[in-house]
Amino acid sequence: MKKGIKRRVVWSYLLLIIFSVALFEAVILFALRLYYMDGMKQALRDQGTMFSSFYEQEIIDDRLKIDAGIMLHQYNFLIDAQVQLVDEKGLILADTHESTDRNVGKFEDVENALMGSTGYLDTVLEGERVLIVTQPLKRGSTVIGVIRFTSSLEKVNDIYFQNTLILLLFGGVVILAAAIMSLFLANTITKPVSVITAAAEQLASGKLSTRIPKEKDDEIGKLADTLNYMAKEIEKNEHLKNEFIASVSHELRTPLTSIKGWAVTLQSMSEDDFFRDGLEIISTESDRLNGLLNELLDFSSLSSGRMPLVFDKVSLPSLIQQAVQQLEPRGARQGLKILTKIDKSVEEINADYNRLKQVLINLLDNALKFTPSGGFITITLFFDKKEAVISIHDNGVGISESDLKYVKDKFYKGKSQASGSGLGLAIVDEIIQAHHGRFSLNSKEGSGTTAEIRLPLC
Known part of the structure; x- marks a missing residue:
């Protein structure tokens, strides 16, 4: 694409659309990420709340350390996650999965839960992205332990990735449509300008009969009307000029012929060298002027198209x-x-x-x-x-x-x-x-x- 209005219009619209689509998709993807993560956190929190409610009496009776394994395996969790029961010192009392780590008190989520608030941890375990939600188990106002859920984010990431592809595809379609529309819009501006430019070049080269077609009644159409009017006036003035040149040339031929004839006649009759030289100059200059008149007539006829060529x-x-x-x-x-x-x-x-x-x-x-x-x-x-x-x-x-x-x-x-x-x-x-x-x-x-x-x- 050549440098000019067309390129500037296309790239202006295209860059604006690309920026808008990129910003819009970034906001949507960020919101989707928050939505899925908040959904998972809520689901894990609900499981912890239901577990605390189900074993409320056992927790009140301080049987968590004694019956932790039984409580964990008897309860039917509705989510696919690793569940751990942890005492107030961070030691794991029971675990639904085998784990080599027996003390988890050093983790941020456990520390927050032992202080009485829900703890969260988004990390990587054994090469897999996981979300950990830890809730306190209280007897009255005293935290006697925590329940810790570790859930894989693979499914969430898969869904998020699919949504990302869909949004990117949608964004690509929007950008392509915008590119086509901006190209079309640019053509509606640059095409008439190109036609006007080509016509102006023809006028400048002397083709005064050139006229610019008017497509729309807008600023470009007004410019076309102005150039057409200018060309019409120039053509009219050129015609008047050629007519004047032709008329004057014809009028001058008769006296020049007479001057030439008399100069030759007098030269043949005169015996004085001085007069003969003067008459020779008059005769020569008459020939030169006659040649100039012929050139003027030829050019005038050729320019106006009145001199037919015999092919x-x-x-x-x-x-x-x-x-x-x-x-x-x-x-x-x-x-x-x-x-x-x-x-x-x-x-x-x-x-x-x-x-x-x-x-x-x-x-x-x-x-x-x-x-x-x-x-x-x-x-x-x-x-x-x-x-x-x-x-x-x-x-x-x-x-x-x-x-x-x-x-x-x-x-x-x-x-x-x-x-x-x-x-x-x-x-x-x-x-x-x-x-x-x-x-x-x-x-x-x-x-x-x-x-x-x-x-x-x-």
Whole structure:
């Protein structure tokens, strides 16, 4: 069981129940022990009282020492016990069982009885637990002897042990029931929380259409309503933002096209090098702004789901070769080598050819941008279980640990001067997610970067 609310709730209830059951059973067992012991003591005392009453006249006539054996053997005791008649000095006058000890005056129970009160002794004799009850035999107010009962506690212990087992079994059932109930109660709390947590993680990852089902109208249900309302508002604002970006991008394209067209026209007509250089800058910047607008439109369309992907059979080896051929001349100009390690047995996959090519071009463009002259870029294609894996590795400047966590976020620009609009990797991530794949980056500053794409084969 994982650490958290569930574990705390279960263990809180369980420990409380265990403590309560243990305390309850300890009290009951203690009371049972007292009950059985008091019962035995009472039974032995009653036998002593009846014996004194039956031989009252003999005791008055001071015939105890003379007729002790006859009195002891003639009387019919109703209990299974060793009975001894003892004089006022502690000497045994008669015994129903053979005994090697002739003087018992040293025992506490006999001492108490000779002083006029009933004596008790719970001890072990010859390896057996016994209870000894000793009552005084009086002539008037004078104690002339005692009658001593020694009874085994084995039967009492057996009954007590059986009752203990029953109580322990009952306690175990109660604890088990409490564990099940506390687990059920904990689930009623933690399960909705887990659902809310999972939904919140999806919302945080950008899946704004996620909604949390409301099960009960309680505090957790109120939290679900609040998160659903928040997600709805964020989704609405995201939609408005995308609409605004798309609208502004479309509006900007027309003047940019005009600027670009006139810059090219005027550049061809001008003979002044100063004006030609200025117009070249205008033309270049127009192209850069137009590229940024295209990226904004692509990202807006992908995020809102309005850009439909055309899935068809795509050969990844062929796609990679085309992307490499397109960028090899640029790599040669920069003094870079582009290497390929392609497993041509990789099957065709269902994908949007143009969008996957856009992904590869984007990643290769980044690798070329951040790898100094004399470096290399390696593209690898291989199988991994039921996935096709495309890995693009370079030995360029790499990405710092602080930037690596955020480079896939939209509009995030690294510290490098070569950083672009901050949308390229975000678009790559959106396209790969739309293909039900995974995109990851591993990098260390100064040691290069590895971009990995995993696409399902079926």
